[in-house]
Amino acid sequence: MLPELLTTAVPIAPLQAAGLDAPLVAELFLVGRILFGGVLAFTGLNHFLDTESMVGYADAKGVPAAGLAVPVTGGMLVFGGLGIALGILPTLAAGALVVFLLVTTPLMHDFWAVPEDQRQSEMTAFLKNAGLLGTALVLLALSATAWPYAL
Numbered sequence: 001m002l003p004e005l006l007t008t009a010v011p012i013a014p015l016q017a018a019g020l021d022a023p024l025v026a027e028l029f030l031v032g033r034i035l036f037g038g039v040l041a042f043t044g045l046n047h048f049l050d051t052e053s054m055v056g057y058a059d060a061k062g063v064p065a066a067g068l069a070v071p072v073t074g075g076m077l078v079f080g081g082l083g084i085a086l087g088i089l090p091t092l093a094a095g096a097l098v099v100f101l102l103v104t105t106p107l108m109h110d111f112w113a114v115p116e117d118q119r120q121s122e123m124t125a126f127l128k129n130a131g132l133l134g135t136a137l138v139l140l141a142l143s144a145t146a147w148p149y150a151l
Contacts, residue, residue, distance in 0.1 A: 026148035033147075034085045036135055040097060041081025047074025061108050076100045084139055087150025094140035101136060105129040 047054055047070050054074075058066035076096045083093025109129060111122035 029147070030149045033087065033139075036132075036139075037081040037083070037085030037093075039081070040077050040132070041085065044074045044077025044079075044081060047071060047077065058108070061110075063107065073100055073104065080136075087147040090139065090143040090147060090150070094136050094143050097136040098133065098140055101129055101133040105133065 051070055054070045055066045058070055063069050077100060080093045080095075080097035080100065083089050084097070105126060109122045109126035111119050111126050114122050
């Protein structure tokens with residue numbers, strides 16, 4: 001009885017399962033994916049274009065093997081951002097972004113441990129990353145459904 005109820009109660013269309021079947025939902029979802037993924041992919045690209053200063057910053061924050069960590073995290077951001085924007089391997093893409101944000105946010109933006117003159121800047125970056133993490137978690141939850149306009 002319960003399996004029959006579940007299969008008849010859940011619509012099959014991708015975003016309808018979440019009650020998202022209003023006009024332009026698919027298009028807005030695509031624009032949101034492009035904005036979110038594009039920003040993170042661009043940020044990851046900067047890990048490769050400005051490696052020296054990023055490694056220096058990571059070293060200053062106490063990141064072990066910063067010379068390796070910077071390109072690895074840059075790759076995670078590029079892969080995750082492009083995957084979300086294009087709808088390619090969305091579970092892996094969103095998962096990479098979730099892991100990146102969970103690890104790097106408290107490590108790189110430890111506002112509670114910096115001098116007073118840096119506290120506001122680090123707190124802003126921490127809160128921005130927390131918001132990005134929330135979005136990545138939502139996309140990870142939605143990755144089990146078919147995404148409109150996905151490649």
